Amino acid sequence: MRAFLAAVLTASVFVPLTSAPEAAAATLPTGFQEQVVYSGLTNPTNIEFSPDGRVFVAEKSGLIKVFDSLADPTPDVFADLRTNVHDQWDRGLLGMALAPGFPTNPWVYVLYSYDALPGGTAPKWNDVCADANNGTCIVTGRLSRLQANGNQMTGAEQVLITDWCQQYPSHSIGDLHFGADGALYASSGDGASFNATDYGQFSNPCGDPPSAAGTSLSPPTAEGGALRAQDIRTTADPTGLNGTIIRIDPATGAALPTNPNFGSADANARRIVAYGMRNPFRFTIKPGTSEVWSGEVGWNTYEEINRLQNPVASTIGNYGWPCIEGPSPQGGYDGANLNLCEPMYGATPAVPNVQPYYSWNHGSKVVAGESCPSGSSSSSGVAFYPDSGPYPAAYRGAMFFSDFSRDCIWAMMPATAGGLPSTSNIITFAAGAANPVDLAIGPGSELYYVDIGSGGNNTGTVRRIRYYAGNQPPVAAITTNRTSGGTPLAVTFDGSTSSDADPADQGLLKYQWDFTNDGTYEATTAVASYTYTTPGTYTARLRVTDTLGVTNDKTVTITAGNDAPTAIIDSPASSFTWAVGNQISFTGHATDPQQGTLPASALSWTTILHHCSSPGVCHEHPMQTFNGVAGGTLTAPDHEYPSYLEFRMTATDSGGLTSTTSVNVQPKTVDLTFVSNPAGLNLTVGATSQTAPFTRTVIQGSTNTVSAPTPQLVNNVPAAFSTWSDSGAQTHVITAPATDTTYTASYTSSCVDTFGYVCSAAPRAFVPADGTVLPLTGDDNLGQISLPFGFKFYGTTYNSAWVDTNGRLSFANQGASTTAHGPIPSTATPNSSVYAYWTDLVVDGSASVRTATIGSAPNRQFVVEWRNAYQYGFTSRRINAEAILYENGDVVTNYSGIDNTAEAGASSTVGIENAAGTVGIQYSNNTSALQNGMGVLFKAPGGGEEPPPVTGTVTGTVTNQGTGAPVAGATVTLTPGGASKTTAANGTYTFTNVAAGAYTVTASVGSGGQCGGGGASAPVTVAAGSTTVNLALTQGADAFGYTCADGTRAFIDGDTPLTLTGDDNIVQLTTPFPVKLYGTSYTSVWVDTNGKASFVNPGAANADHTTLPTTAAPNATVYPFWSDLVVDGQSSVRTATTGAAPNRAYVIEWRNVYLYGNLSRRLTFEAVFYENGDIAFAYKDLDNAFEQGSNATVGIENSAGTVAYQYANNQPVLVSGNGVLFHPPA
Incomplete structure (x- = not known):
């Protein structure tokens, strides 16, 4: 077999002549080798392969070169567009495509920065803007087609579209590709500033609304700068194409009739099939589909891979920019409070965006432990490997993507044959790639990439990556002591750094030197010398041969009789x-x-x-x-x-x-320090937000956008932006001075209105309304009720109210339920309302709206409770909210059951408002400001002191779950409030004078209160009188005999990613050895995204965690962190098997998963099953109470759901670097 491969490889290996310096070859997986196909190019940007073997290469300047074949080292110039192309900074000729059926269909399509003002004629700048990055070097974008006649363009350039106003010299136009249906797709960037938050304040030369060209725009109404990427949403002005992907007729440039917006009167709106993009510099069409996969160059935080699954779907996808970057709101634009962005925020935004298929953070490695750097990124290429080809089978259907800043190419492999690329199955394919700016699958189903070079000087190349299943060819390399000089010129050639990856060839390469390229070999040693006596330019060639006779050549140019300058x-x-x-x-x-x-x-x-x-x-x-x-x-x-x-x-x-x-x-740099008054608030500078005070080092004279997000919470009370110390607007531009300067943003309390109401937030027990269940169910319904006392609200006394399923109580008939919440006060209906939790809620069979009257006159309280209602479209997002009307005119809103930021107010309004909608207090709007047991008091003017609270007593006994014996010395806590008691010798405890409301009682014993006793908790509703709550601790062992030990535990990384992503998904696996749980051995396990592994099919992923044990599914389960978790592109679920029988360990790891509704709450944990029957949990990256278990269940449970060891339930007791070991009985 080796002999056969040697013959094949000898015929196929080709490395062309080159005289220009080349970047070193990339580091590749075993069996792959990088080869330079073309060199001596000047800033090449794009490559296209013709079916007749020709290869077209676009250069940034506007030249298009054509090679007759892959073996042709000398190209012809197909077209020279340099007069029209603006080639400065990142602008130039960037996109090119050959027509389907080329060359019979003889069109070459080009996309470039057109050197002309909007409506003008090239050349305007001649590639020489004195300061291209000051916002005055305005150009446009152009899409044209060129007719080919042999290797030359014939006739005039046919312009299809001139548009894409570009103010700044990057994020201009992008890429071109044909779909399988013959449609032509083109991408473009936003053309905005890449230094500052740009909404059109820099003179607005593109004439974006709401003001004329040349007039600087201001928040919140601005629609310029990067907001041009959202232009299709603003129908009052003609639509621009910035930040979009368009789909057009290649003959005319017009929209195709199958486009989703073809019925629009606006020609550009008809063309657009995707928008909200910063710089989709490169995209590709997934083979065999119409799917468009684009690489999005981000700002300072995320790069993206976006998937446009159906370009002709009825809805055009909004990919979020500039309001969203990666999976999160973009801090600079969020802080500017822009009308186009605000509807895109919150848990259920009014204007949703398409989440990236995959995103990578600039500060993180794409693949853990790889040699590719982090810290900077720019997505620069996307290509799909076909379903067949010479690469190993694992690459079939893989998506290659590249990063120019990191000089790396990765392969995102399908987890299963024929499946989509898996974000959990990414490998580093080419580390140290040479300046990649375009990827393509070319002849022979091999990956090619374009190396733009470094600073010009003919250093650009086109490279291919070839796979050798057997013997790999050698790689010749030459160094010399000189390459030019007067005659006689003595040159020493060194080929000793030539290499061969095959172990059998190590140290056994043969060398042949032809110093004048005349076909005669003058030397056969690794190092040789030759003297040139006649002036001239010579090509010296080294041929290296491996043990199977496979060869590789390398050349170097020698100039005799002339010295370099x-x-x-x-x-x-x-x-x-x-x-x-x-x-x-x-x-x-x-x-x-x-x-x-x-x-x-x-x-x-x-x-x-x-x-x-x-x-x-x-x-x-x-x-x-x-x-x-x-x-x-x-x-x-x-x-x-x-x-x-x-x-x-x-x-x-x-x-x-x-x-x-x-x-x-x-x-020259300067330090700018940003301070908030009061301290500790978030301020935004450029792309990122940070807690003040902080200091940024910037360049003197640079443009820096600053913003003071408003409102923000100060001691749980909203505070509104008041002033900047430099007298700038809430969002404004700072031109960096020459000396260090401090900028202070001052805030004032917004929890007061002009009528005299004042609000404050403080811990309060939730008061359940257990009196009357209102006949109010379903979605968007409204009902009238009578009040038990006359309630004075904004100076008017009311005896009845209207209760809305959408979390609102009104004192005037609003006519209908109101779904769409918004900021208050507002003259738009509803008015005269208490907004306890105003959002689109549904009261289903598991929910209710209730009322109760507490106390006696004149200190009565009327409670309206929305119990377990869910947010429309999200049945797992359930909330308990209440409004309490006090007889003295005060209002309290309070909450329980909040499990994530979505439920904590990310998409709701809380506050009060008068009948005219002119006066009110907005405690929060689309802000996750709500907490369990944290009530908001709206104190009425002249309302006097609050009435004395109703109090009760909570008492009970703590026992051992296994023996039933009382436990002395246990710690019992009551939350909210944090009151604590220690059990007496008989295990009893008592809390007195407890304010009426809903609490949780928790008992624990020992260090951490978890192993050796602990983890027992129960809810309690306190009213007048005494309430008994008995708790049973899992002290020592559970009923089966499992014991537990917690403390420091080494984390064992999983190494095999599972095909398990998204929300509430599950997969079945075969264990590497029988796993024993509660006396039964199992060989299959069902692993789900919600942090648990079941040994009996649970039927579903079960997002809602409970206490243990419970006969409800799941059972026969281990719960390292049972909560509602999501596995996105930054996460994975992995397995590993370590050790040898009979001491193996089977690891299931949930890596960097996030808690549903909050992308920033991420954690990593695992369950480890040992062959001896032990089960261990381990944790890392736990940064807050949520990640430490305040909304999760941890433990193990038998198959009947009758016996369990519950380590914790809704208790933040988990610690990074620690773990829990469950040991079965002997």
Whole structure:
């Protein structure tokens, strides 16, 4: 077999000639090898393969080159669009596609930055904007088609669309692809500032609403800048195409009649099939489908892979930008309180967005432990591997994606054959890839990528990655002591760094040197010398051969009789520093041994911005080129810090030899400190929010958007933004000064209105309304009730009220239930209301609306309770909310059953409002400000002191669950309030003077109160009189005999991702050995996303955790963290088997999963099953009470649901680095 493979490989290996320096080859999986197909390109951006074997390569400048084959090292110029293309910073010719059936259908499609103002004619700037990043270098985007006649364009460029107003020099246009149905798809960026929160305040040159071009826009009504990506939602003005994917007729550029918005009167609105994108620089069509998969370049936090599943669906997908970045609200735009963004926030937003299929955080590795860096990111390529090809079977259907900043390519593999790429099954495919900006599957079903090069100078390449199932070819490498000089020229060639991945070939490569490329080999050693006596340019070739006769060649160009020049930069010096807007002069010269001082025409300059996520972790943005000059000036750009400028000069002599030198110059920086008054509030600077006080280092003269989000809670009371110390608006732009400066945002309490009501929040027991169940059920229903006393509200006394299923109590008939909550006060109905929890609620068979009257005159309280109602569309989001009317005119709202941020008010309004809707207090609106047992008091003016509370007594006995004996010395707590008692010798405890309401009683014994006794809790409703609550601790052992021990425990990582993602999903697995639980051995386990593993099919994932034991499913289950959890693109569920029989361990790990409704509440935990019958849980990354178990059940349970060891239930007792061991009886 090796001999056969050797013959095949000898014929197929090809490495073309090259004279330009190349980046090192990437690190690849075993069996793969990277090869340079084309080199000597100048900033290539796109590659397309023709069925006739030709290959088209687009260069950023506007040149399109065509190679006759993969073996052709010398291209023809197909088209020269440089006059039309604006090639500066990230603008240029970026997209290209060949028509289906090419070359019979002879069209080449191009997408580029058009060097003209909107409505203007190119060239406007000639690639030389003095300061392309100051918001004044305005260009547009153009999509055209070019007719091919052989290797040349024939006829005139046919323009299909000119649009895409681009104010800033990045996020311009993107990619082109044809769908299987013949439709042409094009992508584009927002064209907005990439330094600041841009809503059109920077002169608004694109004329976005609500003001004319040249007029700066302001929140909340602004629709410019990055908000152009949401333009299709604003129908009052013509629709732009920024931040969209369009689907058009390739012959006309018009929308196709099957497009979802084809009935619109707006031509651009008809074209759009996806919007809300920052910079979908690259996309692809999944083979065999119409699905569009795009790579989205994010701001400072997330990169995305987005999936447009059906481009002709009736609804156009909104992918969220700029209001959303990755899976979360974008801090800069959220803080600006923009009308276009606010409806996109909250647990059930009025304007939902499509969540990314996958997103990766700039600060995190895509694959744990990989060599690819983190800290900076820019998504730069997407390609699907076909269902057949030479790559191993695991790659079939895989999605390759790349990151230009990290120089890496990954493969997202399907978890099952024929399935979608799995976000839990990603491998590092090419670490150290060379500047990838385009991925494509080319001839032979191999992955090709475009290397844009580094700063120009003909360093760009096209590379392919080939797989060798057997013998791998060697890789030739050459170093020399010199490549030019006068004759005689003695050169030492060293091929000893040539390599071969096959162990059988290590140290056994054979070397052949042909120093003049005449077919004669003059040397056969790894290191050889040769003297050139005749002036000229020579190609020296090294051929290396492995033990099976497979060869690989490498060449180097030698110039005899000519010495390379020496390039020298005279200014600026490396010690020079700059501020934004400074004019930086640069000068240089070059000397040559043969020509002396070279003329200015022999010099070329490239200026490069190095954008860094942290010092030393940077990527390049070429800014501007200056050809044929000895010097010039550059306007220092506006950019985030850390970043710096590089001036790179190349000198070329008459013989074509070059010398390149460069100098880096650092910016002048300044520290800006941001303070809130009162302290500890969140402020937003640029892309991110942070708790004040904090300091940001920025470049002097840079543009920085600052925002003071409002309202915010101060001691559980809302506070509203008042003023900035620089007198700026709530959201405004700071131009960084030359000296360190402090900016203070001041807030005042918003929990007061002009009528005189004042609100405050404090712990309060929830008072259940157990008097009357109202005949009020279903969705959006309203009912009138009589009040037990005249209630004075905003100066008017009322004797009846209208109760709405949607969490609202009104004192005037509003005519109908009101579903859509909003900010208050508002003259729009409803008015004259107490908004206990105003949102779209449903009262189903598990819920009710209730009332009760407590106390006696003149201190009565009337309670209206919405018990266990759920948020429309989310039956698991249930809430207990109440409004309490006091006879003295006070109002209290209170809550219980809050399990996540969605239920804590992320999509509801809480407050009070007068009859006209002109005066009111908004405690919260779409803010997760509510807490269990934290009541909000709306104190009426002149209401006097609150009436004395109704109190009662809670008493009981704590016993051992296994023996029934009383437990002395147990700690019993009552929450909310935190009162604590210790049990007497007979196990009893008593709480007196407990305010009426709903509480939880918890008993525990020992360290942590969990193992050795603890975890017992029960709810109690306190009223006048005495209530008994007895608790049974799992002290020592459960009824079966399991014992428990907790403490420090090493975490064992899972290594095999499961095909288990999303919410409330489950998968069946076979265990590697029989697992024993409560005396029964099992060989199958059902693992679900909600943190549990069942050994009897539970039938569903069961999101609602309960106390243990319970005969309700699931049973025969271990519960390391039973709660409503979600496994998204940042998460996975994994397994591993460690050790050898009979001491194996089987690991099930839930990695970085989040608690439903709050993406920031993430945790990692595992269950480990040992062959000896022990079961262990371990935990890490627990950062708050929710992650520590305040809304989860932890324990084990038998198959009947009659015996269990409950370690914890709704108790925040879990600790990172710790764990629990359950040991069965002997």
